[in-house]
Amino acid sequence: MAWLTEFGERWPDMWPVLWLGTLDTLYMVLWATLFTVLFGLPLGVLLVATDRGGLIPAPAVKAVLGAVVNVGRSLPFIVLMVAVLSLTRLLTGTTLGPTAAIVPLSIGAIPFFARLVETALREVDRGVIEASHAMGARRITIVGKVLLPEALPGLIAGLVMTVVALISYSAMAGAIGGGGLGDIAIRYGYQRFDDYYLWATVAFLVIVVQAVQSLGDVLVRRLSHR
Amino acid sequence: MIEAVGLRKVYRLKGREVLALDGVDLHVRQGEIFGVVGQSGAGKSTLLRCVNLLERPTEGRVSVDGAELTALGGARLRAARRGIGMVHQHFALLSSRTVAGNVAFPLEIAGVPRAERRARVGELLDLVGLADKARAHPAQLSGGQKQRVGIARALASRPKVLLSDEATSALDPQTTESILDLLRRLNRELGLTILLITHEMDVIKRICDSAAIMADGAFLESGRVLDLLAAPGSRLARSLFPLPATDAPDVVTLTYTGKPDEPLMSELTRRFDVDINILGGAVEQVSDQSVGRLNVQIQGERREAALTYLHGKGLLVEVAG
Numbered sequence: 001m002a003w004l005t006e007f008g009e010r011w012p013d014m015w016p017v018l019w020l021g022t023l024d025t026l027y028m029v030l031w032a033t034l035f036t037v038l039f040g041l042p043l044g045v046l047l048v049a050t051d052r053g054g055l056i057p058a059p060a061v062k063a064v065l066g067a068v069v070n071v072g073r074s075l076p077f078i079v080l081m082v083a084v085l086s087l088t089r090l091l092t093g094t095t096l097g098p099t100a101a102i103v104p105l106s107i108g109a110i111p112f113f114a115r116l117v118e119t120a121l122r123e124v125d126r127g128v129i130e131a132s133h134a135m136g137a138r139r140i141t142i143v144g145k146v147l148l149p150e151a152l153p154g155l156i157a158g159l160v161m162t163v164v165a166l167i168s169y170s171a172m173a174g175a176i177g178g179g180g181l182g183d184i185a186i187r188y189g190y191q192r193f194d195d196y197y198l199w200a201t202v203a204f205l206v207i208v209v210q211a212v213q214s215l216g217d218v219l220v221r222r223l224s225h226r
Numbered sequence: 227m228i229e230a231v232g233l234r235k236v237y238r239l240k241g242r243e244v245l246a247l248d249g250v251d252l253h254v255r256q257g258e259i260f261g262v263v264g265q266s267g268a269g270k271s272t273l274l275r276c277v278n279l280l281e282r283p284t285e286g287r288v289s290v291d292g293a294e295l296t297a298l299g300g301a302r303l304r305a306a307r308r309g310i311g312m313v314h315q316h317f318a319l320l321s322s323r324t325v326a327g328n329v330a331f332p333l334e335i336a337g338v339p340r341a342e343r344r345a346r347v348g349e350l351l352d353l354v355g356l357a358d359k360a361r362a363h364p365a366q367l368s369g370g371q372k373q374r375v376g377i378a379r380a381l382a383s384r385p386k387v388l389l390s391d392e393a394t395s396a397l398d399p400q401t402t403e404s405i406l407d408l409l410r411r412l413n414r415e416l417g418l419t420i421l422l423i424t425h426e427m428d429v430i431k432r433i434c435d436s437a438a439i440m441a442d443g444a445f446l447e448s449g450r451v452l453d454l455l456a457a458p459g460s461r462l463a464r465s466l467f468p469l470p471a472t473d474a475p476d477v478v479t480l481t482y483t484g485k486p487d488e489p490l491m492s493e494l495t496r497r498f499d500v501d502i503n504i505l506g507g508a509v510e511q512v513s514d515q516s517v518g519r520l521n522v523q524i525q526g527e528r529r530e531a532a533l534t535y536l537h538g539k540g541l542l543v544e545v546a547g
Contacts, residue, residue: 131318134278135332135383136307145334149322225363226321 032105044117072111101178120154160216264440311380370401390422500526
């Protein structure tokens with residue numbers, strides 16, 4: 001058990017590094033989540049609404065949106081990060097650090113979340129939408145008062161998946177200087193062969209993901225009335 | 227109250243044309259319950275959806291309460307729809323809302339202020355007997371209770387017309403009966419005009435004043451139920467009163483509407499010296515009248531005179547074969 005003793009001795013030095021890394025990770029993920037919802041939710045709604053027989057039938061628009069989303073989904077995140085570097089510099093003035101990482105993280109997660117939103121909205125009973133039309137509801141009312149509330153448990157579940165994916169993306173962002181727990185794992189754990197840092201980072205990531213998932217599960221259960 | 231003239235609806239499916247409605251004329255009088263019966267695929271559902279323009283007919287005009295809906299679009303069509311309630315086979319309730327929230331939904335759409343909404347929701351839940359379920363979610367209710375919520379919701383904006391899309395088809399017989407009774411009561415107490423579609427003949431028999439039989443996108447017959455039953459060759463009569471097939475000779479089918487206050491059969495044997503043998507028959511309450519249909523074998527020298535006599539007494543006499 002020599003390693004445990006050594007770990008105990010080193011912990012006071014490791015703790016501030018890991019804690020700051022966790023804060024950086026949370027900072028990146030939370031901002032990226034915000035932008036993802038801001039753009040991904042309307043995109044998902046549009047993907048459903050532009051269906052033939054949808055709220056605003058527009059097969060051509062749907063085809064274009066679908067193609068854009070598929071391009072975003074098919075790029076490996078590490079490639080996407082490099083590909084959007086110039087956009088990142090344009091928006092944040094830098095390509096290094098947590099703030100810069102928010103740009104590729106959002107771009108990577110928006111199409112992912114949009115597809116999950118699409119799936120959740122498709123679960124909504126078509127009969128309820130028809131009934132709303134029969135009651136004389138406007139389309140925007142149907143989106144706001146029928147589609148989104150009815151799909152809310154599915155949307156929350158999709159959001160949880162997205163946040164978990166963002167945490168894993170954010171670790172990758174660390175590899176090219178994005179900061180956060182991934183950065184620590186690479187610099188301390190990989191490049192310095194320091195296993196203590198490596199495993200501590202893993203433990204921190206697991207804890208964060210677990211917390212997000214549990215919170216989401218509770219919310220879904222509370223909101224579901226099926 | 228509902229006037230539809232020359233309705234045609236053509237769907238295009240993968241380059242193929244499907245004729246769902248083939249020239250339907252529908253006239254529903256104010257305050258009556260009109261039932262359209264037919265098998266699935268007959269076009270009933272399309273017809274109902276054309277009445278509130280959930281489907282726009284390819285040809286033809288639809289007016290409800292004097293307003294021509296087929297001439298409307300956008301905001302004016304939505305306003306007109308608020309005057310037409312609709313209940314659905316699978317209830318179409320919002321699972322995320324409570325019972326009270328569901329009933330309040332059409333009022334929110336219509337922009338009714340919150341306090342007024344709350345009062346109206348209370349009234350409506352009393353009307354359908356669900357006041358104690360206001361805070362429950364639809365998933366906690368039985369099928370019959372869900373349909374009561376659906377009916378309360380359909381009535382929220384005080385419509386003059388109610389469209390019923392197979393409202394009882396997903397329910398067990400006992401619940402069906404209670405929902406039909408409720409529709410009948412609303413029809414009488416509120417003067418509500420009801421257009422319903424169903425595949426159950428029993429629904430026509432129990433609550434409809436008028437009916438149409440539909441097949442292949444067209445009405446085979448339509449009119450007041452009692453008139454239809456009294457018409458020769460009525461499909462409605464055959465469907466409502468199925469009689470066992472017989473190949474016995476000299477059989478006639480007798481249909482009477484209204485109470486027979488004379489002992490006709492014994493009178494026949496006495497007056498015309500004929501032999502009478504009842505082979506099959508049914509008597510039912512239809513539109514609050516008793517209607518009977520009998521297969522009777524009448525034999526004897528003066529058979530023709532006997533039949534003429536029955537006809538003269540107001541019975542429909544159809545000679546088999």
